[in-house]
Amino acid sequence: MIRAVVFDVGECLVDETREYGTWADWLGVPRHTFAAMFGAVIAQGLDYRETFQVFRPGFDLYEERELRAEAGHPERFGEEDLYPDVRDSLKALRADGLWLGIAGNQTVRAGRILRELFSPDVDLIGTSDDWGASKPDQAFFDRVAEVVPAGPAEILYVGDRVDNDLRPAVAAGMRTALVRRGPWGTIQWHTPEAQELPTFRVESLLELSPLIQTFNAPAR
Structure with a gap:
């Protein structure tokens, strides 16, 4: 069971x-130009951070994040940036007892924002900075397995990327x-791995509740 x-x-x-x-604004390049290069980098299977190198060789993402914060333009996201299916999906999954x-x-800054947005709607919020391990390193998923009160085979990890x-x-x-949205989900959707690896392939997070109920039904 999941x-x-x-x-x-x-x-x-x-x-x-x-x-x-x-980020495009910070680099001083047109947003559509940055977006086009971002997509091209992902389509080539490269690290998305290579996009920044195209416009500013030697660009250090962590250092520039701090510089942005010092300049009064820190990374930020809020309720208006959540995909429209997120809240209802969480409610449905919670109602299912998951x-x-x-x-x-x-x-760490993003972790604080996530806790403001989602506590107490979820049981745990963890970030790579919190744990000192980042995807796709196995140590990250080892940490997930440690903090979730279920066996690995009982955990469903939901993401938009095959590689990460x-x-x-x-x-x-x-x-x-695998959820089909964003640049990675869209570009990787038709690859063999994207079709063979996931337990579920969804266009919306709202599909998860009924899929999991069906998956779990034989075990009940």
Whole structure:
């Protein structure tokens, strides 16, 4: 049975369109140019941070985050940046009696924002900065397995990326769900791994509750 559902953050719960737009502004390049290069980098299977190198060689993302904060433009997201299916999906899964968590590659600052947005709607919120391990490293998913009160095979990890989410979660023995949205989910959707690896493939998080109920039915 699936007893716990753990969500990725960016492009799973949070639409990052505005955030990446502000990075384009910070770099001083047109937003559509930045977005086009971002997509091209992902389509080539490269690390998304290579996008920044195109416009500013030697760009250090962590250092620039701090510089933005010092300049009064820190990373930020709010209720208006959540995908419209998030709240109702969480309510449905909670009503099903499932343990819920959020765990993704996020900064300490983003972790604070997530706790403001989602406590007490979920049971746990963890970030890569909190844990000192980031996806796709196995240590990140080992940490997820440690904090979730269920066995790995009873955990469903929900994300938008084959490389960062599905592949390492499956290696950790977890079930997975791929949501088709954002640049990664859209670009990777038709790849063999995206079709073979996940337990579920969904267009909306609202599909998860009935899918999990059906999956769990034989065990009841």
